[in-house]
Amino acid sequence: MAESMRAWRSETYGPASAVRLERVAVPEPRSGEVLLRMRATSLNAGDVRLLLGDPLLVRPFFGLTRPKHPIRGMDAVGEVVETGPNVIGVEIGDLVIGELRGGGGLGEYATVPADRVQPLPPGVEAAVAVTLPVAAGTAWQALDLARIGLGDHPQRVLVIGASGGVGAFAVQLAVLRGAEVWASCADRNGPLVEGLGAVRTLDHRRSPLSAIPGGHFDAVIDVAGGIDLRDLRRLARPDGAIVLVTGDGGHVLGPIPRMLRAAFLSLSRGARIRSLAASSRPEVLTALLELLADGRFAPVIAQEYPFEDAGAALARIEDGHVVGKLVVRVA
Ligand SMILES: NC(=O)c1ccc[n+]([C@@H]2O[C@H](COP(=O)([O-])OP(=O)(O)OC[C@H]3O[C@@H](n4cnc5c(N)ncnc54)[C@H](OP(=O)(O)O)[C@@H]3O)[C@@H](O)[C@H]2O)c1
Incomplete structure (x- = not known):
């Protein structure tokens, strides 16, 4: 087992340009954890927020x-190379996928609680599946x-911010739910977004949402922000x-202030505004992996980077769009 590894690190809060490829000790798995030799990670908007320490x-x-x-790096596919004490159900040599607690995916090795990983299904490519845990x-x-997908009538959904990591999955998964x-x-x-199954796309710079009749949607999923909450609420049916x-x-x-305002507005009659705090949910990842293995949807991957260029990938997430x-690809 190697004693040191390469990792993209930043000891201080700051921009992606401050992240450096350094040599550090391989982490040791603690009780209930396994050590992964990383194959791939994917980057999320949240990685840049944590890099910047923003918001305070x-x-x-x-x-x-x-x-x-x-x-x-929160998304991980890797091979289990060591198990800590009290690990049940995960063996050395398993190729697994999961979500890392607090990051670590941009290192050649990473530790993760064994109950947060599951086998990568046969035939599913690591670099594709790794896009799923956080964003999908x-x-x-x-x-x-x-x-x-839970009601008994056809539903119409608006996804705002449909081309990004979370948004592109939201479009495809909503279509799969009918x-x-x-x-x-x-x-x-x-x-591209129409290719994912959207029946209609609205240019967010030119097609004002105010032109859409009130109550047009059963649900609005806002991944982009920047729209007044009253305007968002107007778009959904009162029971939406x-x-x-x-x-x-x-x-x-x-x-936080927007979430509080949303809760306050929801006290009055009309569609309820809920704020999502997504968490690592193994059963959701299992369902997503099954759909992926069955070819029911395909993640949109803008680019794959070799490990040596991961700093550029972080900078690109920071730039947006x-x-x-x-x-x-870590290895
Ligand atoms: N609540 C939770 O638990 C949770 C979990 C994960 C992520 N998030 C948050 O979800 C957001 C999206 O994450 P992500 O990884 O998907 O980021 P992303 O890949 O950067 O996606 C954001 C997308 O929004 C688009 N956009 C920006 N302004 C828009 C507008 N006014 N109208 C329509 N589209 C617009 C951007 O496209 P263009 O700029 O190219 O138009 C971009 O494609 C982030 O704020 C992240 O922090 C929250």
Whole structure:
């Protein structure tokens, strides 16, 4: 077993340009954890938020003055190379997928609780499946919160921010649940999003949502933010749902003020606005892997990066406008 590894690290909060490829000790699995030799990770908007320590609200949890975990990357596919004490059901040599607690995917090795990983199904490619845990898991939980696919009448859903990591999955998964999907995204991404199954795309710069009649949707999934909550609420039927996924907001409190306002507005008659706090849910990942293995949907991957170029991948997430997901092949 190697004693040291390469990892993209940042000891201080700051931009992607400050992240460096360094040699550090291989982490040791603690009780209930396994050590993975990483095959691939994918990057999320949340990785850049934690890199920047923004909003400040996250810092008491992730490190007050500097990040507790200096290696970003929450999605993981890797081979189990060591097991800590009290690990049941995961063996050395297993190829597994899961979500890392606090990051670590941009290192050659990473530790993870054994109950957060599951076998990668045969025939499913690591670099494709690794896009699922955070982004598709979030999209799935947003659709659950909006009760998409649970009613007994046809549902019409609007996904705002449909071309991004979470949004592209939300469109595909809502279609799989039988919904008629409308999508808001940049004009240039319209054809791609229609290819994912949206029946109509709205250019978020040119087609104002105010032109859509009130109560047009059973649910609105907002992954992009920036739209007044009253305007969002107007779009859904009074018994419909608005789900706020976006983590955008101010530098100090992030989305909290918007979430509080959403809760307050929901007290009055009309569609309820719910804020999503997605979590690592193994049963959701299992369902997603089954759909992927059956070819029911295909993740949109903008680009794959070799491990040596992972810093550029982080910078690209920081710049925004990525269509779908970025994947880093670690080994
Ligand atoms: N609540 C939770 O538990 C949870 C979990 C995961 C992620 N999130 C949050 O979800 C958000 C999305 O994450 P992500 O990884 O999918 O990020 P992403 O890949 O950057 O996607 C955001 C997308 O929104 C689009 N967009 C921006 N402004 C828009 C507008 N006004 N109308 C329509 N589309 C617009 C962007 O496209 P263009 O700029 O190219 O138009 C981009 O494709 C982030 O804020 C993240 O923090 C929340």
